[in-house]
Every structure is written in C-alpha cells, then in structure tokens.
Amino acid sequence: MHTKTLTELAQGLRTGEFSSIELTQAFLKRIKQHNHLNAYITVTEELALQNAKDADLRLSNDKADLLTGIPIAQKDIFCTLNIKTSCGSKMLDNFIAPYNATVVEKLNQAGAVMLGKLNMDEFAMGSSNETSHFGAVKNPWNINMVPGGSSGGSAVAVSAGLAVCATGTDTGGSIRQPAALCGITGLKPTYGRVSRYGMIAYASSLDQGGPMARNAEDTAILLQAMAGFDEKDSTSVNIPVPNYCSGLNNSLDGLKIGLPKEFFGEGLNNDVAVILETAINEYRKLGAEIIEISMPTLKLAIPAYYVIAPAECSANLSRFDGVRYGYRCNNPIDLTDLYTRSRGEGFGKEVKRRILMGTYALSAGYYDAYYLKAQKIRRLISQDFKNSFTKVDVIMGPVTPTTAFGIGDKMDDPIEMYLSDIYTIAINLAGLPAMSIPAGFVDGMPVGIQIIGNYFAEDRLLNIAHQYQHVTDWHQHTPKGFE
Numbered sequence: 001m002h003t004k005t006l007t008e009l010a011q012g013l014r015t016g017e018f019s020s021i022e023l024t025q026a027f028l029k030r031i032k033q034h035n036h037l038n039a040y041i042t043v044t045e046e047l048a049l050q051n052a053k054d055a056d057l058r059l060s061n062d063k064a065d066l067l068t069g070i071p072i073a074q075k076d077i078f079c080t081l082n083i084k085t086s087c088g089s090k091m092l093d094n095f096i097a098p099y100n101a102t103v104v105e106k107l108n109q110a111g112a113v114m115l116g117k118l119n120m121d122e123f124a125m126g127s128s129n130e131t132s133h134f135g136a137v138k139n140p141w142n143i144n145m146v147p148g149g150s151s152g153g154s155a156v157a158v159s160a161g162l163a164v165c166a167t168g169t170d171t172g173g174s175i176r177q178p179a180a181l182c183g184i185t186g187l188k189p190t191y192g193r194v195s196r197y198g199m200i201a202y203a204s205s206l207d208q209g210g211p212m213a214r215n216a217e218d219t220a221i222l223l224q225a226m227a228g229f230d231e232k233d234s235t236s237v238n239i240p241v242p243n244y245c246s247g248l249n250n251s252l253d254g255l256k257i258g259l260p261k262e263f264f265g266e267g268l269n270n271d272v273a274v275i276l277e278t279a280i281n282e283y284r285k286l287g288a289e290i291i292e293i294s295m296p297t298l299k300l301a302i303p304a305y306y307v308i309a310p311a312e313c314s315a316n317l318s319r320f321d322g323v324r325y326g327y328r329c330n331n332p333i334d335l336t337d338l339y340t341r342s343r344g345e346g347f348g349k350e351v352k353r354r355i356l357m358g359t360y361a362l363s364a365g366y367y368d369a370y371y372l373k374a375q376k377i378r379r380l381i382s383q384d385f386k387n388s389f390t391k392v393d394v395i396m397g398p399v400t401p402t403t404a405f406g407i408g409d410k411m412d413d414p415i416e417m418y419l420s421d422i423y424t425i426a427i428n429l430a431g432l433p434a435m436s437i438p439a440g441f442v443d444g445m446p447v448g449i450q451i452i453g454n455y456f457a458e459d460r461l462l463n464i465a466h467q468y469q470h471v472t473d474w475h476q477h478t479p480k481g482f483e
Helices: 006-015 020-033 045-060 102-109 152-159 176-182 216-226 270-285 296-319 335-346 349-362 367-388 414-421 425-430 458-471
Strands: 040-043 071-075 113-118 165-170 185-188 208-213 256-260 289-293 394-398 434-442 445-452
Touching (some): 006 020, 006 216, 020 040, 020 071, 020 113, 040 152, 045 113, 102 113, 102 216, 152 165, 152 208, 165 176, 165 185, 176 434, 176 445, 185 458, 208 216, 216 434, 216 458, 256 270, 270 289, 270 434, 270 445, 270 458, 296 414, 349 367, 367 425, 394 458, 445 458
Parallel strands (some): 071 113, 071 165
Antiparallel strands (some): 165 208, 185 208, 394 445, 434 445
16 A cells, blocks of 8 residues: 555555555554664554544545645654654653644644654764664665754655655755655745744744655645644745646647756766756657846855854854753753753754854854855856746756765765755745756666656646656656565
C-alpha cells in the first residue's frame, strides 16, 4: 500500500478495499522496519490508531475529505498539542506543545492520520539534516548520502514510503532541496499563503510551510488543506484559495518558460545540466516556448540571505533563555550563568554560528553596513523577478548544483554548505512560490528541476508539474530496498 498515491489510497478507503486502521498499521510497521534512516523523532502510534479509528467512522458516514484516513507526518517544527515539538534541538527536547499549529489543526480537521514528528536540521538551520540533536537523517537512495535539509526527515519519509505525504518548511530552500535530493515533489508556497501560527520561527520574513509528496496531484491535495487565511498570523494573506486540483490537466500550449542564464553557468554539475536540458525539451514537446532571460541580482542572493536570516534568527531565538520553557542548565550560580550556560548547552554549533552572525549584523555601527544593505539587495532581487514575469509565465532551473553529497563531507566547511542552496534562496527573499519535481538520476541519485511562479500562482505550478509527470515516470521510482 505504501507505493500507492494519495488519490489511489483515498479511493481504496472509500470503496472499502482496506480501512484507515489497516493502512495506518502498515505504515507504522514500515517506520519500525526502516528506523535506521532516522526520519522520525517521535512516532505517535497510539494517537495515529485513534485518528484512524475516527477516520473510519467518518468514511462510513460519507463525511470524508480526500485526506480522511490518510497517514501523514509533520515536520517537528509545527507545534502539536500534548506531543513533543523539539525543532530538532536539545533546547526543546523537553517541550510539550500546549496547542496545535494552524497547519496541524487544518490537517486534523481534514481527517488526516498523524504518524509522528519528523527529523530536521536544528531550528531549520542547515542544508543536509546533519545538525539535528537527534542525529543525521540518511538518504534512502544511498544511506551514506545526506537527504538535504532542513526538511530532510519529511523528504525521506515520503521517498522511503514511511508516510503518504508530509509537511515541510522552506526558509531558503528547505522543502525544494531535500525534495530534489530524495526524488519527490515539494512545493514552497507564496509567503503568506500558509499560516505560520504555531510554526517555530527561524527567520520570520522568509519561513513558509508547504507540502511534500510523491507527485504533483498529491501535493495539490495536501496544499488545499494547508492553505488559507489565518487571523492568528499577521503575515497571512486574506485572498481566496483556488481549487488546486481543478487545473492540473490544462494544456501547456503557449506557456513561456524563462531560463535565467545565471542558473546555468559555472558551479552547475555537467551531468545535472544534461538532466535539466532533457526535462526542458519535454516541456518543448508539451507546447511550451523556452526563452533565455537574465537576472543579474541572483548572484547577490547568498550574501543577502546570510545577513537577513541570521539577523532574524538572533531575534527569534532570544526567547530561549532557560527561564520560561525549554532546556535549563543545572545549578546556575546566578541569572547570567543561567542564560549563558542554558543557551550554550542547549543550542548546537550551527545555531550558535547563525545567532552570532545575526547579532553582529544588528549591532550598533553595523546595522546600516550589513542588515540595511541586505534588505536593499532583497528589494532589487524582487524587482528582478517582477521584471522577468513581464516576459515569461514561469522560470525554470536547477534546484541544487549537484546530487546529494556524502554525510560529513561539508560539515567542516560552512560556506560550501551554504552554497548548496544557491539556486533556491532568491525565491524566499522575493516571497515567491516554487517547487521541485523529479527529473532524472545521476549515478543512481535523484535530480530535481525547479519551477518558479509569480505570486499566488501555485495552481499554475502544480499544473506544469502534473503535465510533466504525465509524460515521465521519474516520480514513480522507489529507492532499492524500500519497494
């Protein structure tokens, strides 16, 4: 059952081919079988079986949504009532959330069955899922390789069949990058489309929750349940949510696809470039027009991001002081000792690095030189995208420069690690929607292609992805040993 799509499973539940309890038990069994991947931090077996029992009742009364009875998993950055929400950190290893995040609440209302909480880079800071307090997550295509991050646990759970679909969050590429490295579909919505209430903040002006699934259709169904205005979130946008499934089969005739020359130059692996060219040719066959464009500010995205994101992280993580909740050091001498040791012992190396970077950028004398200048660059990047969308409908390019790299290969070189997000970060700075879909393999490891849309054009992106998946089967491949 783990190889079926969400749509196929929903049909099976409605026809009585199997029950939600049977389906849930099958996935719980797989999680136990494959826990060497380290995808889950917490498995909520008792809650999942109760959710499944409730879902079967709804199904028997014909009161079911498409997600009713479907086993999903939540990234451990979303607060879940009475369940540990750790954010992959020692700092929150003892934190039991007193409420549900809006995303969690929406999926509960849709009748989804929560299998557990998924591993992630600590406080979503990382590109490889190696910074987690609970250990590195392993890529099912090759367990010696990283799955990408920070939503690595989510990508692995879907890729290895340990959940039908999963939630993720994307601050600089953390849905799209692991989706590409694990061979699944992942969508980062427009900033404000999915509520951030109850999603533990890393960089508030960049963070956005989104869906991760095997294919575009499943991604559309999950996004349908997640999206919408939330008065509890001041950044939530109050505009109608379209039916994301209704336009999946629309023709791509006349679609204008922009290829930024800055995405296809130095730094992109030659074998990955060949895969992308093959995928772009498929879009030509589907009726799309390919147009080369230039976006000169893209090269400024990495330096701007690594000023803005750490600055916001420095402010957001100041609340973790050992006083109100979270980790507290033993036997502090005084208040200063409580603060310094609680934070020093509770945070990992990468989180400390970014807090220090951000605090420095915001400090007196450096605010104008770094933070203010980075925000000006951010506006230029947004304008570059705006100008491009007057010429093309969508923009395409790589998700990552290479396929997945080895566990431990980049941990001692932060700059090299940061560059693995070089093609994704600009989209977050502009607040645009983008997605990664499987496009092929290099030496047995998945490659994704990135599709970037204009604001609130998620329905168009899903249509473009779905049409590609009609004529290719890359999204149907399963890692060896997880069939």
